[in-house]
Amino acid sequence: MQRVKEIMSDNVEYCTPLDNVYEVAVKMKDLNVGAIPIVDEEKLVGMITDRDLVVRSIAEKKPGSNQVTNVMSDQLITINPDTSVNDAAKLMAEHQIRRLPVTEEGRLVGMISLGDLSLNSKSDEQAGSTLTEISEDYYG
Numbered sequence: 021m022q023r024v025k026e027i028m029s030d031n032v033e034y035c036t037p038l039d040n041v042y043e044v045a046v047k048m049k050d051l052n053v054g055a056i057p058i059v060d061e062e063k064l065v066g067m068i069t070d071r072d073l074v075v076r077s078i079a080e081k082k083p084g085s086n087q088v089t090n091v092m093s094d095q096l097i098t099i100n101p102d103t104s105v106n107d108a109a110k111l112m113a114e115h116q117i118r119r120l121p122v123t124e125e126g127r128l129v130g131m132i133s134l135g136d137l138s139l140n141s142k143s144d145e146q147a148g149s150t151l152t153e154i155s156e157d158y159y160g
Contacts (some may be wrong), residue, residue: 025101027124027140028130034059034069041077041091042084044068055119057128058092064121064128066092067097098123101130105140108132 034057044056048070058066066104068091076082098121099108112120112134119138122130 022105022140023101024099024103024105025130027136028101028132029136030130032057032131034128035088036159037065037087037089037090040084041068041073041082041086041088042089044057045073045084047088049100051104055131057121058088059128063126064096064098064123064130066094067119067121068092068097069119096121098110099132100124105137107138109137135138 021142033047033053035047037058037060039058047056048054049146054070056068058068059066066089068088072093072126077086082090097111097115101122101124108120112118119133121128121130122132135142
């Protein structure tokens, strides 16, 4: 059975609680990603998605200098690198998330996304099924 650590991205860029929303947005643009983890002293403490930037920052007319802690999600669903890819896909579908931080003892060690699942031939079918479940629940 294939494990998350075999297909996750392990060179994950992140921001810290000292960064502001503008810095997160620039990093997302430069890296062409839709989510940035927030790490404090090597521990994952939150995540900001492109949707968070729109809904919790721009739509609420908060300035770009606003701290990331005011915009980030801090109730995170995470997974261990030794978890099976199928279990990761099920967790993503169940919680309607497209990116799943991979942690060991609270430390961010990687990220798995629907893209990672779809690029992997062994899990391509699972990725399609997961995306369908996320989309159906989201658009209802």
